[in-house]
Amino acid sequence: MGFPVERPRRLRQTPALRRLVSQTRLSPSDLVLPLFVREGVDEPVAIGSMPGVVQHSRASLRVAAREAVAAGVGGLMLFGVPTTRDAVGSGADHPDGILNVGLRDLRDEVGDRTVVMADLCLDEFTDHGHCGVLDDRGRVDNDATLERYASMALAQAESGAHVLGLSGMMDGQVGHVRAALDDVGRTDTLVLAYAAKYASAFYGPFREAVGSTLVGDRATYQQDPGNAVEALREVRLDVAEGADLVMVKPALPYLDVLRQVADAVDVPVAAYQVSGEYAMIEAAAAAGMIDRDRAILESLTAIRRAGAQVILTYWASEVAARL
C-alpha cells in the first residue's frame, strides 16, 4: 500500500481554508420567522411544547417584528389564535379576525422593510380543527373549502399581507385563490404554495401553539410520508396554477424531496423547519444531550444545501442576529 495521491484533508486545514471552499452559506435574508398572535391577551403566553416561542399579544407582536427586522430576517409568517371557533372558520376572513388584525399591525410596524406573510388555512379557526369545511358526512369538502380560501385571501390581501401561504393542501387551491385575487385587481399579491406538505407527527407541538382542537388526522389531504413522486405532482400543479414560490414541509426528514423539488422547478423553493424539529433540538439541548447552537446551524445548513432558498424557522431572529 502506498500513501494517498489525493488528500481531501488538505482543504480542511485552517478555518480560513474551510471558509474559502465552503459551498453552503446562510444569510439572515434566507430566514422567515413564524409568529403567533393570540386574540384577547395583554401579555405574551408561553407555549409549553415549544420552549422559547410564545403566542403574542398585539403589542408584543410588534416588538418581535421590530427585532426580527433589525436582525435582518427575510420575512415574517403570521398565524392567528382566535378566542372562538365555528364550523366554517368565520374568524378567518372577518376583517376583525385576529389574523387580519395582526396583519394590519405587522404592516403598520414594518411597512415594506421585510416581507409579511399570512398562513392561509382554516384549521386555527374551525371548531373541528380541520383545514377545510366539512360535508354532511363529516368529510373535508374540497371545493366548498376553496370558496372559503378565496374569501380569506381577499381579507388577508386587504389587511396588507404581501404573501399568502396556502397550507391547506386542497386540490386546486392555488388556482382558485390566484383567480380570486386577480378578479379584484390584486395581481401583485404573491402566493407561496405549501406544495408538498406531509401528514407529519412533527407538527405536534404546533397544535398546542394554536390551541388546535383536531381529533384524528389530516391524512385525506396531506401527503403520505413515504411518497416522493406525489410531491413532484403537487409541485407541478401548483406552479401551473400560478404559485410564486413552493414549499416542502417538514424540512429535515424530507431533504430528499426538497432536493428533487429544487431540481424540478424554476420558482424559488422554501422549506419549513416545523415545530417538532424545533422542539427536538431544544429538548435534547435542555437535557444536555446536544450542543444547541451547533445543532441549529447544522440543521439549517443541511436544509439550505438540499435546495431551500428560503427557510421558515422559529430560530430566524436568533440565527439572523448571530450570522
Ligand code: PBG
Ligand atoms: C396549518 C399549518 C400547520 C403548520 C403550519 N400550518 C399544522 C398542520 O398542518 O397540522 C405546522 C407548523 C409547525 O408544525 O411548525 N395551518
